[in-house]
Amino acid sequence: MNTYRFSDIQSIIASRGLLYPLDVMLVGATGTGKSSTLNALFGSEVAKVGTGVDPETQKISSSRLHEYLRFHDSAGLGDGIEADRHHAKNITSQLLSTCTCNNEDYGFIDMALVILDGGSRDLGTAFDLLERVVLESISGDRVIVAVNQADMAMKGRYWNHSTGRPEPRLVDFLENQMLSIQQRLLESTSQRIPKPVYYSAAYNYNTDALMDHIIRHMPKKRRPKI
Template structure:
């Protein structure tokens, strides 16, 4: 089973489970059907060369993406990629010249104020990527401090800042390519960059952010360089996404186990991802239904067989 079938397998499992009464089953099925149709809209932005495409390709089954652009000529700089449940809006950052920067800023602000059918902000998450190999991040801070944060509204949790290309942050020095991880000298450099980013944004805007660093990986000839801290990036993306929507990522995540393998070891990010998915599914399925503890025990405890049957295939990606 692949992640693409996760939500449908959940629906099938609940439909066929004999332990549920028909009223509860109907509520659960309705809730899961709604979950299946739920979209998460992510605005991805950053300066040219920060690795937006490689990040999208590493995180998601992006080869299935339908690519289109807005019909409004004023927003043609923002490219829209539609997966099963994830919708990505890829916007240029600043740094393309004064006229282009003004256009990009206007388009980003317009997208941040766009509403969905229920009147809520369309964009669930703004993912700003910084180039870890660049010493000049002034235009990126201008984008964050002057364009994005002032137009986020009350929900500042919609912003996640991630520093890509950790492997070349010191021109490739102190990167252990065989073990796919930074050596102590590089770790200190990256930690300092994270702290500097956090401090500069706090001083400029008063907003607390928690940047992370990672490497999306890249293709060098025929050899694929695997990502580093991609599981951390996904875990943080889920943290910054509303709980009721987190489960829908399961439809579109990259099902290549290798891309999730290497991380900083400071936390069990893959366990956090599993927990985020399961909590989201459990909350969504139980909404308005008196299912009881026979199916959903406390968080962290064994989930009942109904979810477990559908979860088996996806769980292996993060085991």
């Protein structure tokens, strides 16, 4: 997908005077599929995908899609109190880091993409991550949410494995789930974050919609230093 809507990304960054590459941090609980999301967006293996209970991402790593867009994959939370404290500190440090352009300091990370697990009914860790870590370090208008593993929603029922797409009943469920998540985020964080999009990195389903979501909510201006 390195050429998908490339001209749109270039045009938006130029018209808004944004620094480039635009830096997007991926955050989420362990097992949400941040690495597989990167691989789906890039169309190749740029990040190792963990299996079982042994996640691959233990520190923040960067991958550049092209000269205008760069992603930073962070360690997942949910691996224990001490590990979570360490990972949260690293995420906060990166979100608060700065860069200098023409003798002016700006926030280095332009956006945060929070990835949720479509197969999980317990989103407490994700909401806690948003409220306690992400929104403490970057403004809500620079935060978007997406739900991976749409194929695992409803315990995997109504997912057509032969076509790699959800059947109508699952689509209805997912659409309602996105509205529910948006409302729960408003109640728990007091911030109206854009309605999430859903996708499946494993099946490369709706990943165009994920990129559209990122482009649609690109910042209006450079991020000021906090």
